[in-house]
């Protein structure tokens with residue numbers, strides 16, 4: 001039975017959640033699962049390999065009806081977290097190894113007294129359709145990216161690939177027929193290699209997504225109404241739900257470390273809206289020249305700032321903290337981003353426009369200073385800068401090294 005034909009069953013509800021083990025994908029899916037479980041009293045089970053179990057602890061502690069299902073990949077050398085991927089590898093390729101969890105998942109489901117009645121998976125895991133078919137239950141694909149980006153990806157995967165690196169693309173099946181230079185096309189499409197088994201698997205996964213019974217998109221109508229309608233047209237059914245922003249669900253357990261306590265004490269001394277928060281998401285590591293330019297720009301400005309290194313603190317410029325101690329703070333490691341954004345002292349957010357950060361910044365009501373780097377980020381920036389006027393462009397491109405003397409206004413020469 002194809003998943004699109006499966007209908008929700010009358011058995012006791014039980015949701016099987018399958019995340020992509022990359023924070024920008026895993027966190028919003030857990031936020032969504034937490035809401036489902038706490039608002040609708042739905043029991044759920046989250047599949048996770050052992051190296052990802054620690055990422056579930058706050059979620060499990062705050063979600064009474066949730067359980068983790070620990071699994072192991074048969075090949076222990078296969079990467080099962082984005083930090084295990086060789087440098088430069090697109091995190092979509094994490095998905096390549098995860099279908100090996102299908103058999104263990106089936107065995108678990110078949111021996112469970114209340115087997116899953118629905119499967120919800122990340123949108124890089126199109127193979128979940130085969131699992132849902134085996135279990136004869138519906139499959140809902142969860143999109144951690146916005147509807148504009150999802151529609152763009154659908155358009156691009158359906159078209160002729162690879163794209164011409166010297167050309168541009170016109171997304172003429174989307175509202176307004178937006179055009180993007182090649183450099184701004186999502187990297188998952190640009191990195192695709194025709195005939196390469198791993199990349200064909202990724203492309204096939206996106207094709208399977210279209211056949212899911214339902215689609216839950218981390219967005220909201222006022223932000224992306226026309227693109228949500230476009231997705232309904234693309235998918236051929238109306239089961240496309242705007243379920244966001246999901247990030248304030250309260251299951252991330254952003255416990256305050258001593259460092260965080262000191263940060264918030266300092267923020268409390270700052271005038272309202274006077275601080276710029278800088279963070280480029282969970283994965284992007286600014287190369288040294290870029291980090292140095294940004295550090296110099298922050299030093300040269302009069303702005304108060306908080307710079308969170310996210311995944312990699314090593315890139316932050318040497319000595320910056322000491323030289324800007326009166327008006328700047330550097331966060332080593334993982335920052336409590338949502339709490340920082342919601343602090344009254346924060347007025348602007350220099351962001352790479354990862355979709356979670358974009359939504360979190362919009363929800364907090366701060367001005368977004370957009371510096372898209374890769375992936376769907378140029379599309380997200382187009383949405384918030386040009387379609388909503390909720391952001392200004394600060395810089396563009398992972399290879400941009402703006403002149404620190406004229407911060408926030410430069411673009412890379414490649415656009």
Ligand SMILES: O=c1ccn([C@@H]2O[C@H](COP(=O)(O)OP(=O)(O)O[C@H]3O[C@H](CO)[C@@H](O)[C@H](O)[C@H]3O)[C@@H](O)[C@H]2O)c(=O)[nH]1
Pocket residue numbers: 023024025027144145247279280281282283284308309310311333334335336337338353354355356357358360374375376377
């Ligand atoms: O120190 C940090 C750094 C990040 N975050 C959180 O981590 C998430 C980061 O997500 P996002 O802003 O989307 O950035 P990425 O981690 O880069 O996300 C990847 O996945 C997203 C969803 O598909 C895409 O939109 C991005 O382009 C892609 O890079 C957000 O919820 C942040 O609040 C923290 O809490 N503390």
